[in-house]
Amino acid sequence: xxxxxxPYAPDQDLLLVPSLRDWLPESHLAYFISDVVEELDLTVFYxxxxxxxxxxxxxxxxxxxxxxxxAYATGVFSSRKIARKLEEDVALRVLGAGNFPKHRTICxxxxxxxxxxxxxxxxxxxxxxxxxLIRLGTIAIDGTKVRANASKHKAxxxxxxxxxxxxxxxxxxxxxxxxxxxxxxxxxxxGADWRGDEMPxxxxxxxxxxxxxxxxxxxLEKAQCEEDTxxxxxxxxxxxxxxxxxxxxxxxxxxxxxxxxxxxxxxxRIMKTADGFQQCYNGQLxxxxxxxxIVGNALTDNASxxxxxxxLVDDIEQTLGVVxxxxxxxxxxxxxxxxxxxxxxxxxxxxxxxxxxxxxxxxDAETYPATARMAEKLGRADGKARYAERxxxxxxxxGWIKHVLGFRRFSLRGLKAVRGEWDLVCLAMNLRRMxxxxxxx
Numbered sequence: 558x559x560x561x562x563x564p565y566a567p568d569q570d571l572l573l574v575p576s577l578r579d580w581l582p583e584s585h586l587a588y589f590i591s592d593v594v595e596e597l598d599l600t601v602f603y604x605x606x607x608x609x610x611x612x613x614x615x616x617x618x619x620x621x622x623x624x625x626x627x628a629y630a631t632g633v634f635s636s637r638k639i640a641r642k643l644e645e646d647v648a649l650r651v652l653g654a655g656n657f658p659k660h661r662t663i664c665x666x667x668x669x670x671x672x673x674x675x676x677x678x679x680x681x682x683x684x685x686x687x688x689x690l691i692r693l694g695t696i697a698i699d700g701t702k703v704r705a706n707a708s709k710h711k712a713x714x715x716x717x718x719x720x721x722x723x724x725x726x727x728x729x730x731x732x733x734x735x736x737x738x739x740x741x742x743x744x745x746x747x748g749a750d751w752r753g754d755e756m757p758x759x760x761x762x763x764x765x766x767x768x769x770x771x772x773x774x775x776x777l778e779k780a781q782c783e784e785d786t787x788x789x790x791x792x793x794x795x796x797x798x799x800x801x802x803x804x805x806x807x808x809x810x811x812x813x814x815x816x817x818x819x820x821x822x823x824x825x826r827i828m829k830t831a832d833g834f835q836q837c838y839n840g841q842l843x844x845x846x847x848x849x850x851i852v853g854n855a856l857t858d859n860a861s862x863x864x865x866x867x868x869l870v871d872d873i874e875q876t877l878g879v880v881x882x883x884x885x886x887x888x889x890x891x892x893x894x895x896x897x898x899x900x901x902x903x904x905x906x907x908x909x910x911x912x913x914x915x916x917x918x919x920x921d922a923e924t925y926p927a928t929a930r931m932a933e934k935l936g937r938a939d940g941k942a943r944y945a946e947r948x949x950x951x952x953x954x955x956g957w958i959k960h961v962l963g964f965r966r967f968s969l970r971g972l973k974a975v976r977g978e979w980d981l982v983c984l985a986m987n988l989r990r991m992x993x994x995x996x997x998x
Contacts, residue, residue, distance in 0.1 A: 577651045587627055587648040589992040594623050597680050601673045616658050621666045622677070623652045629985035632963035636664035668969070671977025678854070678984040679876050685850055685987065686877055690994055692847040693879055697950035698869055698886040699844075700862045701958070702837040704966040705825030705975070822970040828860040838967065838975050842983070843869040844951040845881075848994055850987050851954060852877065856979040858972050862889035866908070867898045880904055885947035896927035907935065907944040958986055 581587060602618035627649060628639045640660040642649045658666075685691050821836075828837040839860055843853030853869040853876070866886055874880045883905040891910050899906035910920065910932045922929035934940040959965050964982050967975045 577654065580647050580651055585648060586630060586989065586992050587623075587652055589995070590627050590630065590988055591623050591652060593681065593684065593988060593991075594619060594626070596684070597677060601676060602670060605669065616656055616662065616666075618666075620653060620656055621658065621663070622670075624649060624658075625663070625667060625981070626985050626988060627652055629962065629964075629981055630989045632961075634964065634968050636660040636667065636968075639663050667978075667981075668974070671969075671974055671980075674977050674980040674984060678980050678987070681984060681987055681991075682850070682852060682876055685991055688991075688995055690848050690991060691845050691850055691852060691877070693845060693852070693873070693877065693881045695846040695883040695885065695946070695950070696843045696852060696873070696881040697846065697947045698853075698866060698884065698890060699842055699947075699951040699955060700865070700889065701840050701842070701955040702828045702830045702835070702860070703840050703964070703979075704830075705822050705836045705838055706967050706970050707821035707825050707836045824858050824972040825970075826858050826860060838972070838979075840979055841865050841869060842951060842954060843873060844954050846946070846950045848990065849950070849954055850990055851983045852881075854979060854983045856972075856976045862887075863892055864895070866890040866892075866895045870899075870902070870904065883907065883943075885944060885950070887947065891928070891931075893925045893928050896931050900927060900930075906931065907940065907947070909935065909944065954986070957990075958982060962986060962989075 599618060599622070602622060606615055606618075624639065624643065628634070628642065631648075633639055633642055637660040639649075640658065640663055643653050643657050644650070682691065825836045825838055827834050828839065830837060837860075839857045839862070841853075841855040841857070841862070842851055844850065845852045853872040855865060855868060855872065857865065866884070870880060870884065880902055881904060884899060884907070886906075886908045888909040888911055891908055896906060896908060899908070908931055910928055920929045920932050935944055962982070962985065967978055969975055969978050
């Protein structure tokens with residue numbers, strides 16, 4: 558007796574219109590994201606379209622937001638890949654509901670609303686708090702280096718810029734002299750249509766590179782001027798320190814030779830990562846210990862975590878109305894002012910004052926009283942055990958972002974843009990974590 562297979566007729570048209578709800582199981586992440594977005598206040602996403610209606614009908618912002626969040630939550634960050642997935646991926650087709658925006662439309666929507674993703678992140682946190690998924694008993698804070706949308710090979714140090722500037726100026730001068738000397742020959746070779754005064758192609762390349770180098774030098778010098786001014790220097794100080802002591806090594810506003818600027822994304826910085834030195838930004842996370850949700854985030858162009866601790870605490874208080882009972886952070890966040898602020902806010906802090914507390918005995922208690930008290934707390938067995946909880950709270954979330962979502966490099970450039978994208982990543986990560994925790998009747 559021959560084997561009987563289940564019916565298979567790929568060319569058979571459906572007699573009844575299918576329901577999109579039949580395409581995915583009810584517990585699918587796409588439905589969860591759709592339901593949550595429907596509950597959010599999306600006023601800021603609709604405001605740009607207010608007017609007299611005399612325009613080509615735009616795509617529904619709710620749909621665009623759902624598609625974008627789901628794409629990030631499932632590791633698709635390129636606008637071109639999202640547009641292609643809208644045609645191929647069942648979940649995205651369900652969220653798109655028959656809409657197929659082009660990649661440029663998706664990219665423009667993301668750029669237009671970069672500052673609005675923060676409010677969505679905040680609203681989702683408030684929903685999670687009402688659902689008792691956030692306790693704020695203990696938070697752990699950590700930073701993670703995320704690759705910028707730029708290559709470190711497109712960066713150049715200030716000292717090299719000065720050398721290249723002189724070399725290019727000399728080459729351009731030589732090319733100009735050659736061009737003037739060869740005017741007659743060029744007329745003979747190229748005919749009357751060649752005026753003889755056009756800039757040669759190779760000189761155009763050099764001139765363009767020279768302009769980029771000069772702009773990069775100007776950026777570094779401006780940043781150095783701001784830093785020198787903050788330190789109390791004046792432009793005519795002749796390298797004399799306003800507080801006495803040693804003279805400054807460089808004139809006012811002159812960066813060190815090793816200071817670098819990137820031509821592709823000037824606001825990114827070279828930072829040390831597990832893969833060596835890369836062009837990066839520093840993403841900050843504060844994670845609640847209850848279910849591993851991100852309750853605070855920030856992003857800087859500084860490789861150091863100094864000064865970020867209390868900013869994240871303030872962000873949490875502004876979002877959820879309360880401060881955490883305890884905060885855990887590694888030695889990168891250590892500073893006397895931050896530790897004193899934790900004490901003042903009555904937050905039980907556990908902030909490492911040195912790698913494995915090797916420098917604890919060298920702390921001057923009179924100059925750094927809060928640091929000395931923290932070292933004493935972490936020197937006790939209960940303090941060590943409490944601090945050891947940090948790794949199990951925040952570091953897995955960094956791993957989820959990079960290895961589960963697969964987000965290791967920003968798609969956008971510039972500090973303002975990548976901050977918005979970081980908010981979107983944290984929003985998507987939280988929704989992905991919340992979906993199995995929340996059961997809807």
